[in-house]
Amino acid sequence: MLRLSFAVCLALGTLSLGVILDNVAELNKLNLKFDFVVVGGGTAGNVVANRLSEDPKASVLVLEAGTSNADVLDIIVPFFCTRATPDTAQDWNYTTTPQSALNNRSIIYPRGFVLGGSSSVNYMVYTRGSEEDFNRWAKVTEDQGWGWNSLLPYFKKNEVFTPPADHHNTRGQFNPAVHGYNGINSVTLAGFPSPVDNRVIETTKESEFPFNLDPNSGSPLGISWAQATIKDGARSSSATSYLAPNFIARPNLHVLLHARVTRVLQTASNTFRTVEFQDLNGNRSTVTAQKEVILSAGSIGTPTILLHSGIGNSSTLKSLGIQPVHNLPSVGQNLTDHSLAFLSFVVNSNNTFETFDRNATLLAADLAQWNKSRTGPLVDNPLSHTGWLRIPDDSSIFKKFPDAAAGPNTPHYEFIISNGMFLPPPPTGNFLGLITAVVSPTSRGSITLATSDLLAPPLINPNLLGSEVDFFILREAVKSAFRFASSPPWKNYVISPFGLNFNSTDDEIDEWIRENGGSVFHPAGSCSMSPKGATWGVVDPDLTVKGLSGLRVVDLSIVPFIPAAHTQASAYVIGERASDLIKEHWSQ
Structure with missing residues (x-):
């Protein structure tokens, strides 16, 4: 009606x-x-x-x-984004074909089946990419309108950068000069402090993990405060x-x-x-x-x-x-998609998402606070920081294959850092979440039909980690995450990797990736x-x-x-x- x-x-x-x-x-x-x-x-x-x-x-x-x-509560409350999919009424509930590099596992493949599409069910992360990414689009299409300088006004036209929910002083957490303030879709910084914030920023004093004031400047390399499409403590979707x-x-x-x-x-x-x-x-x-x-x-x-x-x-x-x-x-x-590995580290703390998730009384109190004032831990997605990093230019893989990144200032892999495990946690324990993802992949897959039935789902084959280059990058990203989590700021806090250990061999890491790897769900x-x-x-x-x-x-x-x-x-x-x-x- x-x-x-x-x-x-x-x-x-x-x-x-x-x-x-x-x-x-x-x-x-x-x-x-x-x-x-x-x-x-x-x-x-x-x-x-x-x-x-x-x-x-x-x-x-x-x-x-x-x-x-x-x-729909789970797509409005930012922290509940992990509940928006899969197996919900707002999800197409796709699965992939068996992925050969992932021990022939078929994986879930959420897409938004709701007004707003995937902007209504994603994790709301706002990242533009590198200047080189878009200049490569312009070169390949022979149309400068797809280059960075041409698209930057559109990024700003889309965006209205808004204060975080707690209205804290954001100086030093982003670069105001690269953002838009008169657009339509809200972008903001975290509105509730994470207990791991200081340790993450301390880690950026290590040369391998430099601090980047704003990854959305077109030069994303380094560790940065996460930005998300959130407004006044609620999801901002299309x-x-x-x-x-x-x-x-x-x-x-x-x-x-x-x-x-x-x-x-x-x-x-x-x-x-x-x-x-x-x-x-x-x-x-x-x-x-x-x-x-x-x-x-x-x-x-x-x-x-x-x-x-x-x-x-x-x-x-x-x-x-x-x-x-x-x-x-x-x-x-x-x-094309971004492949990932869900890393978690056992930590010496009880102030992580696991404690929150296991305590119904605490969750109810936080939801009541969110309802009343749009403040508290539910105003954010689970991410506190993102990192955009490269493997060394002299890595052995580049002696066999060309560099797939758009240029020397474009990352090969990403860190997604969280005060807790991204996957459903075990009954006990507290964790630091550190997802590693291949963001300059060489693997290519396809969308095909199995039948002429108009309502049958297509065959979705993202070919995750389907190239030697991608697998190499993800393995190196895992080892980089080990170095990150074992650096001095994490001493006496991080106890050990969960499911692996700090001295795992390449073969052990590879098998763990095959059994646990997946997708960031970025089909393109x-x-x-x-x-x-x-x-x-x-x-x-x-x-x-x-x-x-x-x-x-x-x-x-x-x-x-x-x-x-x-x-x-x-x-x-x-x-x-x-x-x-x-x-x-x-x-x-």
Whole structure:
């Protein structure tokens, strides 16, 4: 039904206003025509919907497969982000194919099945990546508009840097000059001190782990205070920011929930402006854009929709019984992700997340504090600091393979530091969490179809640690983490690694990685950009699908190389630049 939602959640202390549609029958009753149909109300899609609807003459419809983000405690309270997925109503609940480098384990692969997409269920980490990351995009696509200097204004346009929840003095924790203050999506620093803060900063006096005032300057190398998309102690997602009440109330902007897009359909030769979707009852409908369809279903959803639409490798599609419409073999290829290893260290402390998680009374008190004043430990995600580091340039691996990083100022691996174990902890013990992740990977995977069934999940193969280079980097990252945790500031605090020991051999580390490694869940690149006229790739630098009209892709699937960073900031920037490209095209 058409719903004017004045959802006042007294327990949460939140007020959510907005006009949304959750029934296709009500959409049909409106008898509207739409200039633009945005497929996916996720991180980038909501940016496009917001920016295009700034023009009151442009009508925009967003089709979101999932449910509303409103009043879901686990996606509102920052600390509860670990509960948002997997196996929830807000998760697509994907799994990967067996990963050969991980002892053939299939791993969970969460993606947001909710308004806001993965920005509503992720860990909210805000990192842009290196200047070199984006300059490589510009070089590969032969379009300087994707370079760092061109995109930096869009990073700032997206961002409104806000004070942390506790309003502490943030001097020395970030560089105000590199941030935006007039944007839409909130970025902030931790609003509750972590007991490990001082030890982390003391460790940066060691030459291997230098302090970096702000990794979002374009030069990320070093250890920094974590930044996150949080506002006033609550998650700031694309749904709460770009579809905030003052935006969603625009008469030319409509959002339809529970609208699972299955295909895009030809409206004329090589022109795709019609979208087919299915509601909760299995009823199928179509809607046609007067100008463009913008596919923003993410690195899993977008190639899946294209393949079911007959856009992909014609031979493969034909073998599945799908009528080929447009031969584009790169669709679903080049899938790239960041592989990780969850490290934990047993510590001499009872002031970690484990104590908090095991004490229902303490948790209830902290939730009550959060409800009352948006203060306390629940205002933050679990991260206290991030580190962006490189293996030495003279490492043996670079005598066999070229350096996969975008340049000498781009990291090979990341530290994610936390006052507690990221995984569900054992019944006893307290821990320091230190995730290590490969952020300049060489492995490439794919999104493919197993069947022509429009509702069947795709085959997701991120090929985690699928190259010798990636495995080498992660092994070296683990050993670097051992050096970090055994440095002088951690003396008498860190007791030992959990599941390994400080003198573990390379073979022992490798086997531990195979059995425990996983993903940071940053799929990217499955509908990659390439130069205009190139015979490879899926979209041109203006994000239009190669050889077609009326169809554009705007999400992380378009990146030719994954940035050495958590990817949500890039998704927002892709949405911002794409919006200007679309506006410019239709103003001519």
